[in-house]
Amino acid sequence: AQTVTQSQPEMSVQEAETVTLSCTYDTSESDYYLFWYKQPPSRQMILVIRQEAYKQQNATENRFSVNFQKAAKSFSLKISDSQLGDAAMYFCAYPLNRDDKIIFGKGTRLHILP
């Protein structure tokens, strides 16, 4: 069965520093998509970044980038120049090919230290 694992329940980073959130997944599919979502205290879920598995290039969105290692089934999120507004829960997500169910990891709560 496909699974998504986020091994860091909480992390802290100093403002302006860089932090990496880890996500690993288990799948037998060869072509798939992976997502990172952010949930700030408002509870609203917001897309951070998307990666297509068949693309070699790691996705980047401004200060957010991924380190996608397909063979290792790893999909980590790097946040550069951390800002106070980055404080949130971050979820890794994987929509299954066979039925489009979306599986989420348990989340990592990120604290930004001023």
Added chain:
Amino acid sequence: DAGITQSPRHKVTETGTPVTLRCHQTENHRYMYWYRQDPGHGLRLIHYSYGVKDTDKGEVSDGYSVSRSKTEDFLLTLESATSSQTSVYFCAISGGRRTEAFFGQGTRLTVV
């Protein structure tokens, strides 16, 4: 912002009573999902729908039922609410696995 709304936003109910949560979308997306969010568990899929009258179970479906009679509405029913169903419930919509999922604002349900 994607057109997705959940109602109610907050509800307190007594054990043993039926409860229905509504998710309404204006995006005409095919897929609709119900998740519950609990500390330490992340988002867990309860049920989802891949079309009108087409639904399937998720990983925590016991005690819940769903219905989708129109593209825009996806209802989640707790037939007989229990305290273990106290949670925050999220509805999500998606056009498919390649695309972003959009989420409602969440419903905080408390069963006393």
